[in-house]
Amino acid sequence: MSRVDLQTLNAPQRAAVLHDSGPLLVLAGAGSGKTRVITYRIARVVSGGVDPARVMAVTFTNKAAGELRQRAAQLVGQGARTAWIGTFHAICARLLRQHGQAIGLPASFQIYDGADQRALVVQVMREISLPERLFVPAEVLGRIDRAKNEGIGPRDFRGGDFFGDVVAKVYPAYERRLQAANAVDFGGLLLRTLELLRQETTLAEALAERFVHLLVDEFQDTNHVQYELVRLLSGRHRNLCVVGDDDQSIYSWRGADIRNILDFERDHADAAVVTLEQNYRSTQTILDAASAIIARNSERRPKRLFTAAGPGAPIIYAPCEDERSEAAFVAHAIARLRQEEGLPYDQCAVFYRTHAQSRVLEEALRARRPAIPHVVVGGVRFYDRAEIKDVLAYLRLLANPTDDLALQRIINEPPRGIGSATLAKISEQARLDGSSALAAARACATGTGELSSGPRAKLAAFCTLIDELSAAAATLPPSALAELVLERSGYGARLASDPGPDGEARAENLLELIGSLRAYEAQSEAPSLPGFLEQAALAGDLDETPEEHGAVTLMTVHGAKGLEFAHVFIVGLERGVFPHARSLDDPQQLEEERRLAYVAVTRARQRLYLCHARRRWLFGQQQVNAPSEFLTDVPRRLLQTESAFSGHAAAVTPRGAFDRSGVRGAARGATRPAGARGGGDQAEERWVDSDEDFDQSAGASDELTTNFRIGMRVRHAKFGVGSIRMIGGTPPHLNLTIHFGEVGPRTIRSEFVLPL
DNA sequence: AGTCCTCTTCTTTTT
């Protein structure tokens, strides 16, 4: 291993790299050189004589896979190219393309992304007349996805509860539709691969024989199906190296099961375990803060990060009046860093819990005198933009004529006079014939059905268009085909004739699409339309992180995993924002939020800024939130408060005052006629308005009053306004007063005193 | 059939 210098590794890292054979668990704390261990290990295995083509390394994101591939190539040279390095989804797609026929999947199958899945669920629900008002399609889909992640196919799915029984009706129909469209969804890529390996045991054995070494990155994020896949593929040689950090498990909502890493030793009795605790990234101060946050979780392997670096600068705590001054603070601080320390912008990053928070920050960065260059990573995926999806739908239909979803998307896009009435006839025809929508459209256009001549001619014209394009698809490279689609469909012309402000942006996006098609053709060995569509479907929204662009990076905490920056700002540290409101009443979800906070904090190398806003405009409403517990968990000695900014922070909400206009349900509900449609029923909302700065709250006074609104549903009346008082003394008591709004002349009000 | 407007709903995180 010529270029692998073991001397640069610390003892446990070296142990992990040199571990010979058998299962290996590497518990890698944040910033402990995890990627290095993986790449060095690959290099060592290869230099030890193993054919790189017999090494598989699996990651979760395309970004991580790309980095791994690149760094492996640096160490082993071009031979690394033949190694199987990719995301679970990409590797499964590859296996299914090669061998999927055995389970009835044509090699040209399509990959449906989240949007496609949702559309499909809506269709199925309409088909079996499930009211969307009652059953939210996204939740139905969520349940289906969860089942898939747990390895439960449509046949094995049992509802178990009221909602589950509804899902049990949708799931099989949904799966049938997928099959009919020759499509596989994200979960299906994994589940069907598992199905394939279980059914085709010869194939499974051959693959297990082939892959001498299997490495899995971010093992804490594996779900049950992924775990099984790994188990099967590594079953022959048992050289399974899993790397992960239970404290950084932040994808349980996607089916990740933290138990996979916590129980690895139980499942592999002879597993070697290496723990990497030395951190090479952050200052001790930052690590202390991170430890203080994560220490409150119960489900974790105890470990303690340490660093040889000194304590470094204190963490800046910035309480702000509202989200705008919070954003202004961030912009101000970055500008100052730039001015006083000459810090490059790309050394700074701002993390938030949800994408919705990025807007204010962008505005604030743009508003500064010399505007601060910035990049927002993630958000709307490129391939999710409407115009891109439209053109892709044409391409998909050409690649796969049974893709009904694609047909429906473009049959009247651009408008060509084919409306809902015609569409209904087509789907009726498709149902009668048991054919695809495109075939049914052809039948309607040529047959003597009850379609009147006008629509029929329009439909015929559309069919001719598709025929013409399919003929071209046989000979043209994908990029030329896309151009032809734009030209012949009239899509390009329509876009050109629409010079709206974002019309230009959309035209640009289409050019970029053509560009990415060309890039794909240049870089791929055997470019094909299905190949490109696969790449597009599997592309994530944060695949390329432009760190070299000299710009401040704005992203969600989820997007930040695996990255590091010299200066990190975490904004919106408020109860209800981060931790997210939906996690507040579930201890397990709260633990995940905590891990998320841990991930955020450990991204910082030198300086960390923790911000929160007292008031925030959210849901189009002014809200008042208490500081996040993740903030208050950080020991005071690590913090330096910076409230001098803009003077707003000094303003304290008068005790007991509560802006009536902020009371959404009470104000609106009162004016709404009784018995109006029940659609307005809201999910529960809660947040707390604290009068006290959290800095002073502990011990400073024995009485603390906060106002709050609580949401509850009592028939159609909702929401209360109230106050909560902590009464000192031993034992301490809570005084809870709730106004349930006015009913006629009466105020409904309740008061409780609760011992703690 | 298409367009425009209003009303409603919903907001986590993503391969």
Place this chain on the structure above:
DNA sequence: GAAGAGGACT
């Protein structure tokens, strides 16, 4: 505050 659905109007 945005996007989607549904309704009314052209």
